[in-house]
Amino acid sequence: MSTKREEALPLRYHFHDKPSDAAVAPLYTHFTSLRTSLVMKIIQPSLCPLPDPSNSKWREAYYNPLGLAHNEAWVYQMLAHRQGLSIPYFFGLFDIVTPSGEAAWALVLEFIPGPTVHDIVTFTSTADVHDFCSLGLDAVRDLALSGWTLRDIRCGNFILCGRPDSQTVVIIYLYATKHITTPPSPERLAMVDAMRFYYMFARCVGDKYPDIHDWAAKSLPRGVWDYDYDHGFSESEDDSPSR
Known part of the structure; x- marks a missing residue:
């Protein structure tokens, strides 16, 4: 065409x-x-x-x-x-x-309606921010467990959408996504990508929501929020807007 x-x-x-x-x-x-x-x-x-x-x-x-x-x-x-x-x-x-x-x-x-991670700093509800983080982790894990790793995890690439009683996070940029045909372990891949998402998210919202790490320590698996827990995480993610 x-x-x-x-x-x-x-x-x-x-x-x-x-x-x-x-x-x-x-x-x-x-x-x-x-x-x-x-x-x-x-x-x-x-x-x-x-x-x-x-x-x-x-x-x-x-x-x-x-x-x-x-x-x-x-x-x-x-x-x-x-x-x-x-x-x-x-x-x-x-x-x-x-x-x-x-x-x-x-x-x-x-077209996916809804706010990106950048936009949530305008939210008045801390619960909304926590929900966005949890749902984003679910989306990243689901892809990783099926053998797909996101190479471009940044704030503008995730949108929270849906009705209040049925929300989800949608990943809108997949240009550098890779299929790992023989990962060491799907669970390992999912944990690494979840950690990358969490640290991107925390950097983006941390100034307005400084309790994000306290919430994560209480609500998320340690392998997601504790940088020193798993030394396999070494990539530095860019928290600038998406391309």
Whole structure:
């Protein structure tokens, strides 16, 4: 599928081909009681970070835009059983042309309403913050127990959504997610990813909710909140907004 520019509206473009029925049909999901909306996640090469030759490990740190688009689409396809639960519904990857004439790629996804971890610092209820953390840990663990590890755990990648009596945390960026075919132990992988999520979460909310570690010590497994409990955790997570 490709797009063409609309000359009268130079900042807009549309698909040459009609989207599939699935992409235009009314869709109702666990995340909202209303008909859902769709979003296009556009990966445009000119807007992606360039490799840094001064970094001796730039080959490992650099993600080719084509690879980014196709790897994330592949992850969504492989995790079809999680769509509508802990990840958005995915409607496909399409080749597009931007209004400037640049070739790019678009992932068409379900729009997920709700606050990210960054947004929860405006919450007035400490219980809401604790619920977000617990539900986020559940989402990360569920993926890890099935052999998938999140490589991009940051505040903007998790959204709390659903009705007050039926909330869940949805992971919205999967571009660097990896399938570990032979992990040492699914439980071990789940604990490491849960620890990474918790420390990202605590860094994000700690200034306004300084009791987060006291709550974690009382409510969460020690392997999640005690950094020294398991020396296998060594990655430093970036708590900046998602890409």
